[in-house]
Every structure is written in C-alpha cells, then in structure tokens.
Amino acid sequence: MPRRKIRLFDKKPLPKPVSEAQCGAEEANQVWSDVKLDRRSRDNGRVTISDLSQALSLTKGTVSRALNGYPDIAETTRVRVIRAANAMGYRPLSHAQAIKTGRSCSLGLVIQLSEHDAHRPFLAEFLAGLTQAASKEGWTLTVATAENDADTLRIMRDLVVHQKADGFILPRVLWDDPRIASLSGEDTPFICYGRPRNSKDMSYFDVEGEAAMAEAVSYLADLGHRRIAYIGSAEYYAFSHMRRDGYKAGIDAMGLGFDPDLMQEGALSPEQASAATRRLLALDTPPTAIICATDSLARGVYDVANELGLAIGTELSVIGYDGSPEASAMWPRLASFAVDTRKAGATLGEMFIARIRNPNAPVAQHLIRAEFRPGGSTGHPKLTPEQLVRTLAQRGATQNT
Amino acid sequence: MPRRKIRLFDKKPLPKPVSEAQCGAEEANQVWSDVKLDRRSRDNGRVTISDLSQALSLTKGTVSRALNGYPDIAETTRVRVIRAANAMGYRPLSHAQAIKTGRSCSLGLVIQLSEHDAHRPFLAEFLAGLTQAASKEGWTLTVATAENDADTLRIMRDLVVHQKADGFILPRVLWDDPRIASLSGEDTPFICYGRPRNSKDMSYFDVEGEAAMAEAVSYLADLGHRRIAYIGSAEYYAFSHMRRDGYKAGIDAMGLGFDPDLMQEGALSPEQASAATRRLLALDTPPTAIICATDSLARGVYDVANELGLAIGTELSVIGYDGSPEASAMWPRLASFAVDTRKAGATLGEMFIARIRNPNAPVAQHLIRAEFRPGGSTGHPKLTPEQLVRTLAQRGATQNT
DNA sequence: ATTTGATCCCGAAACGCTTTAAGCTGCCAT
DNA sequence: ATGGCAGCTTAAAGCGTTTCGGGATCAAAT
Structure with missing residues (x-):
C-alpha cells in the first residue's frame, strides 16, 4: 500500500x-x-x-x-x-521552468488598434506600471497588437497555446466583452481594467469614473451652472455606463433635475462630439456647461465653440476626463480628471501575478479615484441660457454674412 | 578517420x-x-x-x-x-527550442520613462508596427520600462541573460548612446531607431528629419517669409543633429542667410520652448515664422502667442514635427510632418529578425521621409518683422496696464 | 525487538526540442 | 568481393528544470 x-x-x-x-x-x-x-x-x-x-x-x-x-x-x-x-x-531560466510547469512567467497584453485614439497617450504610463510590477517579481510583459475583436481572441489563444503568456490584462474592458467570454471558456486567467456587465465575481481594477462625473457636476453647480450637459461615449464601453450613471447621480444630488435632452451619448470622436455640441446649443434652453466623458470628446466641443466664437471658460464651461496631455494642449487648458495610469498598470500587474500564484484565491477588486485638475475651461456662467441663445443667434448672423 | x-x-x-x-x-x-x-x-x-x-x-x-x-x-x-x-x-514551443538554441524568438524593447513626453503618443503605433512584424514571423515582443540610463542597461543585460529577449530595438537613439556602447561590448544584437554619432557601420532605421526641416524652410520661404527661426531640442538626441542640419541646409538653399540668433536649441519642454519664443520675439528683427523640432515644442510657441495676442497662422507662422494628435488638438491646427511610426516599427522588427537569422549579413540601413501635413498655423506673413515689433510693443503696453 | 510514522533527501524520469554521432542503405570504383 | 563514399535516417545525449516514488534515518509506539 x-x-x-x-x-x-x-x-x-x-x-x-x-x-x-x-x-x-x-x-x-x-x-x-x-x-x-x-x-x-x-x-x-x-x-x-x-x-x-x-x-x-x-x-x-x-x-x-x-x-x-x-x-x-x-x-x-x-x-x-x-x-x-x-x-x-x-x-x-524561466523558459526552462516553463517546459515543465507550463508557466512562462509573463503577462500578456493585447492592445487593439482600432479603438479610438482615446487610449493612446495612456499607453506609455500603463506599460510602465505593468512592467514595473512584473519585473519586481521577475516576470516579463509580452505585448501584442490586434486589429479587431476576432483578431484579439485569436492572438490571445495563440499566445497561451504557445505559452508566451500565462494570462492577460484586459485594458479598456467593454460592457459585454467578447474577450471575457472567450477567456472564461478556456480557463485562461485574466484581470480586467474596468468593470464589465457582470463584474461581481471577476477580478478587476478600475478608476471610479462615476465619482468623477458626479464631482464634475457638483463643481459646476457650485460655480452657478444650472444647465449642465453630458456628452458620453459609446455604450459598449464599460466606462460609459459608470460615467453616465455618475453624471445622473450628480445631477440628482445637486437637485438640478435630470433632462434627457442634456445627455448626448454615443460620441466616439471629436467630430461626433462636435455634432452633439451643436445639438445641445440648438436647444431652447442650452447648457452653459458641458461635461465630456473623455478629453478627446472635449476637443470636439472646443472646435464648435471656436467656430461659433464662444469663449470657453466664460460663455461655455467644459470639463473632460482622462487628464491627458491633450487636455493641457488645449487653450484654455481643459479642466479634467487625472487618472494615475501607471498605478493602474502596477496594481493590475500585481493582482495578476498574485492570481497566478494562487488561482483559487477569492477574486480581487480594487478601485481608485481620479483626481480633479482644474483648468481655464470652467468659470462662473457669464451668460444665462437665454442670453446664450441670443448671443449665438447674433454671432451666427454676423458670421453668415 | x-x-x-x-x-x-x-x-x-x-x-x-x-x-x-x-x-x-x-x-x-x-x-x-x-x-x-x-x-x-x-x-x-x-x-x-x-x-x-x-x-x-x-x-x-x-x-x-x-x-x-x-x-x-x-x-x-x-x-x-x-x-x-x-x-x-x-x-x-519557442521556449523549448530556446533551451537548446539559446534563442527565445522575442525582440526586446526597453522604454525609458524619464524622457520627455515627446515620444508618448508615438508609442502605440510603434508597438503596433513591431508586434505586427514579430508575429508575422512567430516572434514575440517583450517590453520593459526603465527609469534612467543605468536602469536601462541593467534591465537589458538581465533580459538577455535570462533569455527573455534575443536583442533589442533601441528607440529614440541618442547622439552618444550608452546603450550602444554597452550592447556592442557584450555581443547582443540591436538595431537603432535613429542615427547616432558613428552610425556608418550600424544597422539603423530612421526618418529623414533633415529633409523635413529643409522642406519646412522652403515651404515658409515660398509663402514669403524671410526671417525663419528654429527651436531645437536637446543636443543629446540624435535627431536634434539631423533636424538642425536640415534647417541650416534649408536656409542656405533658399538663400536666406543663416542667423545664429534665429536658432534656439536645447528646448525640452513646451515651457522651455516658450522661453525660446520670447527670446526670438525680443530680437531687433524677430522671425515671422518658427519651425519647431517637435510638436510639443510648438505648444510652447502657441502659449506665448496666445499670451501676447499674436494670431497664429497670420501674424506668426509655426511648423512642428511628428504629426502627433497633439498637433491636431491645437487651434489652429499645427502644420507638421507626419511620421509613419507604425511602419517604422514594422521595418525595425523585420530588420531585427533578419539580423538574428543571419548575424553576419552586412548592416542594414533604411530611411523614409516624413510627410508634410499643412495646417492653419502657417500663412503668408501678414506683418514684416518691423511691424511685428511695433505690434508687440503696442499690445504689450495695453496688456500691462 | 519489532513495527509504525515522520522527516529528509536521493535517483531517475519526465518535459519538448535540438544536435551529435553513428548506422544503414545503395552505388561506384577497385 | 571489397572498400569507400554519398545520402538518408536513427538513436541517444543533452538543455535546465520539476516531479515522483522510494530509501534511509531516527524517534516513538507497540
């Protein structure tokens, strides 16, 4: 025996x-x-x-x-x-170990190129955080790029089969993310950056976009704004849900009364944000302030304001989100919420390695806050909505001649 | 026998x-x-x-x-x-091969964080190119980050010893690059993005910054500008040498007469570019156009112009370099030279793999051109240098009261 | 005095792949 | 016949690591 x-x-x-x-x-x-x-x-x-x-x-x-x-x-x-x-x-030698253990001690990151520029400036910091966490544990970061969703899935499978990656960090998670469905099916470990639909029993890390948006509303309300609009991104992004909910919550909390007309969602590019801005300014009672789900959407607002001769910061207040260099490139500087992307990467890296080391530990869920960075793009409303309408009509008239 | x-x-x-x-x-x-x-x-x-x-x-x-x-x-x-x-x-399984061959089929990229933001937007595209080339050959990209030069060397050595990388792509090469010295010493393969001091017998890929700068000069000269200034970056970057030489060559070619006062070098940040701009505008015969070695330096020029109430594109023309999203975020849109960063990455990746496959092939050296992207930031000079001086004095006076 | 059970360590066999040395065919020239 | 030589294939030895079954030792329990 x-x-x-x-x-x-x-x-x-x-x-x-x-x-x-x-x-x-x-x-x-x-x-x-x-x-x-x-x-x-x-x-x-x-x-x-x-x-x-x-x-x-x-x-x-x-x-x-x-x-x-x-x-x-x-x-x-x-x-x-x-x-x-x-x-x-x-x-x-980690790959000598890998031959037996099947673990190559490297975390995978597949970045998707088709996604709108949003995440571009973010990348360097994110990588910094990830690699920092990785190398602290003697791990390594394997990066790949994909053109679309199908591509991403294929590449991830490939990386896992060939043991180039032990699992994945999923950046910019979608509300219904195909990657999650796929990875849960095979049992490849992964950790989300963001909170997808059924995130209750998933490991994730996220920045509280909802808190930021609520804070933006209250900041603007404190300045005296009553008509505060929101331009949101596409619904398939998980963050869109959070930020939109935050905006609504802020409106409620400040007792401003939610007006569906003031909420324009689905803008993916500055151009689409411009269109949304025009719609907002054409309202009978236009907003005196606009909150954007991302900095790059704010660029669209700026473009329209410049075109219409509307002074940003006085005649129209704008707040973005991301704290990107783009935001400081704008004039006047865009008020925005800075996200500590490096920390995000580092935390995700640590969480991931911990997960691999002990796969049956309970899920880990971390949240951090985004930090408000004031800028010249906000101010007390110089005009009431009614005055704004008149001003626009007037300038539009002179412009068209 | x-x-x-x-x-x-x-x-x-x-x-x-x-x-x-x-x-x-x-x-x-x-x-x-x-x-x-x-x-x-x-x-x-x-x-x-x-x-x-x-x-x-x-x-x-x-x-x-x-x-x-x-x-x-x-x-x-x-x-x-x-x-x-x-x-x-x-x-x-590449790591099973590696155990015998010592080659892990992965190319290393160590990105240094301390470098000024210049290269940030560039990263995603660059990675895209690299990973694309890599995965086409079944290779993989291993990314690490470092805080400073010493760190970089240490990390690279580490990656090679532990066979996480077969060699390196060196982005943003310096004029006297410590990485090159170090890697040549051990015999780790590498390929430069950029042309360092003694690049004759090195493999490199680069964008012809010199051609772009010369083109910028001729473009502005054709618009009627005679006083064309240049704001350059730090001398330790290899590209600074190329772009500066290109500017000079352009000035010569157009017969404008080189004036050392019009060449301000060593600017690393928008702020330093702002300082340089103030120096330029304080000259007895100030420039009516400014060429910047990078887009982010142009931001500094914009800031000063906005501050002084100088209209960009008419009263002061500006041209940048990089074709970054930042450039299109500016108002008016910055004329710039777009670099096909993805192609750069792809080419470097291919060159690298080819080099590993056949180490005693002759060095490979590739150059591509940057493509000029016009923008609202240039135009016929509305003011002569003398008028510019007067305008500045006048506006400065009103502003100071 | 024997069994039992820990505790600690060993030898050997994997793992998936490359590479070396050696073997087995035929064939041509002796 | 014999030797030599191609040309092709096999057998086996690594590479650096983990893992498995078991052996040795010693103390405690029968």
Whole structure:
C-alpha cells in the first residue's frame, strides 16, 4: 500500500518561491566562501541548477524543491541552498521552468488598434506600471497588437497555446466583452481594467469614473451652472455606463433635475462630439456647461465653440476626463480628471501575478479615484441660457454674412 | 578517420525555418487524411514534435532537421514533414527550442520613462508596427520600462541573460548612446531607431528629419517669409543633429542667410520652448515664422502667442514635427510632418529578425521621409518683422496696464 | 525487538526540442 | 568481393528544470 503517496500540498496553490531578501545575502558571501563561487557552465556565464547542486553536494531535485518552498525539505537545508544560490547568483531560466510547469512567467497584453485614439497617450504610463510590477517579481510583459475583436481572441489563444503568456490584462474592458467570454471558456486567467456587465465575481481594477462625473457636476453647480450637459461615449464601453450613471447621480444630488435632452451619448470622436455640441446649443434652453466623458470628446466641443466664437471658460464651461496631455494642449487648458495610469498598470500587474500564484484565491477588486485638475475651461456662467441663445443667434448672423 | 563530420553548413547563419506558405496547406489536409489528425498530447491541445514524428513514422530528430532546413534531409521527406506539420497544426514551443538554441524568438524593447513626453503618443503605433512584424514571423515582443540610463542597461543585460529577449530595438537613439556602447561590448544584437554619432557601420532605421526641416524652410520661404527661426531640442538626441542640419541646409538653399540668433536649441519642454519664443520675439528683427523640432515644442510657441495676442497662422507662422494628435488638438491646427511610426516599427522588427537569422549579413540601413501635413498655423506673413515689433510693443503696453 | 510514522533527501524520469554521432542503405570504383 | 563514399535516417545525449516514488534515518509506539 503506497500510503506515502499523499502529497502534503495541493497541486494548485503553487508554493511561492522564496525571495532573495529573506536570507541575508551580504552575509552569504562569507559563509559560502568555501564554495567554488565561479563554478559556471561552460559556454555562457549562467549558473545552472547543476552547478549549484554540485557545489552543495545535493541533487538538483533537492535544490529545486528547497528553492520552491516545498515542505519536505529541512529548514536548515533550505537556508543553506538559498544562501548558496544568492552567493553564486543563481536564477532559474524561466523558459526552462516553463517546459515543465507550463508557466512562462509573463503577462500578456493585447492592445487593439482600432479603438479610438482615446487610449493612446495612456499607453506609455500603463506599460510602465505593468512592467514595473512584473519585473519586481521577475516576470516579463509580452505585448501584442490586434486589429479587431476576432483578431484579439485569436492572438490571445495563440499566445497561451504557445505559452508566451500565462494570462492577460484586459485594458479598456467593454460592457459585454467578447474577450471575457472567450477567456472564461478556456480557463485562461485574466484581470480586467474596468468593470464589465457582470463584474461581481471577476477580478478587476478600475478608476471610479462615476465619482468623477458626479464631482464634475457638483463643481459646476457650485460655480452657478444650472444647465449642465453630458456628452458620453459609446455604450459598449464599460466606462460609459459608470460615467453616465455618475453624471445622473450628480445631477440628482445637486437637485438640478435630470433632462434627457442634456445627455448626448454615443460620441466616439471629436467630430461626433462636435455634432452633439451643436445639438445641445440648438436647444431652447442650452447648457452653459458641458461635461465630456473623455478629453478627446472635449476637443470636439472646443472646435464648435471656436467656430461659433464662444469663449470657453466664460460663455461655455467644459470639463473632460482622462487628464491627458491633450487636455493641457488645449487653450484654455481643459479642466479634467487625472487618472494615475501607471498605478493602474502596477496594481493590475500585481493582482495578476498574485492570481497566478494562487488561482483559487477569492477574486480581487480594487478601485481608485481620479483626481480633479482644474483648468481655464470652467468659470462662473457669464451668460444665462437665454442670453446664450441670443448671443449665438447674433454671432451666427454676423458670421453668415 | 571520421571524414563524415564535416558540416555542410556553417554554425552561424542558422537555417531559416521553412514557412508554412511554401507548401500548399489546403491541399495538405487531404493528402494527410490518413494520418490521425488529432493525435494530441494528453493534457492540453498542443501538437508536439513527438506526435508529429509518430504520425509520420519518423524520429523526432529527422522531423526537427527537416523543419529547420538542414541540407542532409531528402527534399521529398522535407515536403512530407512540412505538409504534415501544417495539417496537424504543429508549431514548436519557442521556449523549448530556446533551451537548446539559446534563442527565445522575442525582440526586446526597453522604454525609458524619464524622457520627455515627446515620444508618448508615438508609442502605440510603434508597438503596433513591431508586434505586427514579430508575429508575422512567430516572434514575440517583450517590453520593459526603465527609469534612467543605468536602469536601462541593467534591465537589458538581465533580459538577455535570462533569455527573455534575443536583442533589442533601441528607440529614440541618442547622439552618444550608452546603450550602444554597452550592447556592442557584450555581443547582443540591436538595431537603432535613429542615427547616432558613428552610425556608418550600424544597422539603423530612421526618418529623414533633415529633409523635413529643409522642406519646412522652403515651404515658409515660398509663402514669403524671410526671417525663419528654429527651436531645437536637446543636443543629446540624435535627431536634434539631423533636424538642425536640415534647417541650416534649408536656409542656405533658399538663400536666406543663416542667423545664429534665429536658432534656439536645447528646448525640452513646451515651457522651455516658450522661453525660446520670447527670446526670438525680443530680437531687433524677430522671425515671422518658427519651425519647431517637435510638436510639443510648438505648444510652447502657441502659449506665448496666445499670451501676447499674436494670431497664429497670420501674424506668426509655426511648423512642428511628428504629426502627433497633439498637433491636431491645437487651434489652429499645427502644420507638421507626419511620421509613419507604425511602419517604422514594422521595418525595425523585420530588420531585427533578419539580423538574428543571419548575424553576419552586412548592416542594414533604411530611411523614409516624413510627410508634410499643412495646417492653419502657417500663412503668408501678414506683418514684416518691423511691424511685428511695433505690434508687440503696442499690445504689450495695453496688456500691462 | 519489532513495527509504525515522520522527516529528509536521493535517483531517475519526465518535459519538448535540438544536435551529435553513428548506422544503414545503395552505388561506384577497385 | 571489397572498400569507400554519398545520402538518408536513427538513436541517444543533452538543455535546465520539476516531479515522483522510494530509501534511509531516527524517534516513538507497540
């Protein structure tokens, strides 16, 4: 009866490798001075596990088990091994591990190009955060690009099958995201940036767009605005739902009375935002302030204002969202909500690695706030809606002659 | 005497794997219908080389040699193998190959964060190009970020030692780039985006900034401008040298007479560009047009112009470089030179992979042109330099009261 | 004195792939 | 016949790591 076969540890929560810091590395150099320190394998300068095991007079298996925190290794041995590993500068070759474990220690990111420019400036910071989190754990970031949804799914599958990525960070999550459906089906780990439709039992990280929008409303109301409009993005983005709800909540909270005419959704480009702006300004009681779901939509508002000779900040107030460099490029500077994209990336990276290390941990859900950045694009309303109508008529008349 | 030992092929120019396209894959399905198509290894859905060799009744070695283009395999066998590989959907696991070959089939990109925002919008397109080229060859892109030069070197070394990257694309190359010095020392392959100091015998890809700047000068001169200034970036960027030289060449070519006062270099941020602009406008004979080495510098010019009440496009013409979204966000739209960043990435990726495949090929050097994109920021000079001086004095006076 | 049970470590076999050395055909020239 | 030589294929040894079954040791329990 092979009673011994019972494993003390379950398969899934794989033992977290012991970090170097846990054993005083500086001391190690002296302790192990008797070990032939530069016992390196022939060709390149790498120290292999064989070198290490030989130096320690242990077998490779034992060394590996010691380093990977298996429980059937004496604590003293473990310490010995870890010290020697530090002293000799041993670090396992991740793809040599991958061959057996199937884990390549790299997180995948597939960015979709067709999405509107919105996320472009955001990318560098996001990557920074991700890679920072990754490299802290000795992981790596594998990036791919795709043209469309189908492409994305194909590429992700490919990356997983060829073990180039252990799972994915999903940026700019959609309300009904095909990636989620697909990845849940196969069981590839992933973490969302954003909250899709049924996010209750998913791991995600997000910025509270709803809070920002509500804050925007209250900020403008405090300035004296009563007619505050909202230009939203396409409904298929998850963030659109959050921000729209935030706007509504803000309107309610300030007791301004929700007017569906003031809410223009579905704008994807500055041009479409321009069209929305024209619709808003053509209302009988036009808004004196416009909140945009993204900075790039605000650009469309600016364009129309410039065209109509409407002074931004006094005659028409505007607030954006993203805190992009684009926002500071505008004149006057666009008031916006800055998102700490780098932190977002870093958090997502950490969450992801933690998830891989312990796949049956409960889902993790993190939220942070966006920080309001005032700008010259807001001010006390110089004109009432009625005056605004008259001004527009007047300027339009002179312009058309 | 083991005469047989002579290898017909040298070690270095490793045989290029035969592409799938070379053997009609659609036909293959029928030809190999007798083969058990879904002979897959037990756990996951991958087809391994063992499955393939078993199906073909060949040994793994033969299959490998056939696929890797070794010359001592009969052509008929090779075709058989390739067909079967396509039919069964076999693709080698790159990290399993890496363990023996040391090549992980991934190109590394370390982006440095401290660099001024200049390159931010550029990133997404660049990545798109790179990953596109990479995935076409079954390669992968590994991205890391670094805070400073030392960090970059450390990270690159690390990536190479742990075989996470076979070499690097160096974006935004410096005139004297520490990365180049370092990588040449170890013999890690790399390719530059840009032309550093001694680029004669290096592989690079670049956009002809010099041509663009010369074109800008001639464009403005054709509009009637005679005093054309230049605001340049820091000298340590390689591109600064090119663009500056191009500006000078343009001035010469148009016979405008080079005036050192009109050339302000070393501006890294919009703010520094603003300072440069003020210096230029304070000259006895100020310029009526300003060419900026980057779009973001142009933003500084816009800021000063707005502040001084100078109408861009009529009273002061501006041209930028990069064709960034920032440029179109400005009002009026900034005339600029659009760089096809995606193509840049794609070309660099291809060049890199080619280089790895055949390390002793001669260096490859590619240049493309930037495309001029007109905008409202240029026009016939409405004022002469003298009138400009008077206007400025006048407006300055009213503004100061 | 024997069984039991831990605890710690070892040897060996995977993993998927490449590469080397050696083997097996034929064929031509001795 | 014998040797030599192509040409093609196989067998097996790595590569660096994990994992599995079991062996040795020792203390405690029978």
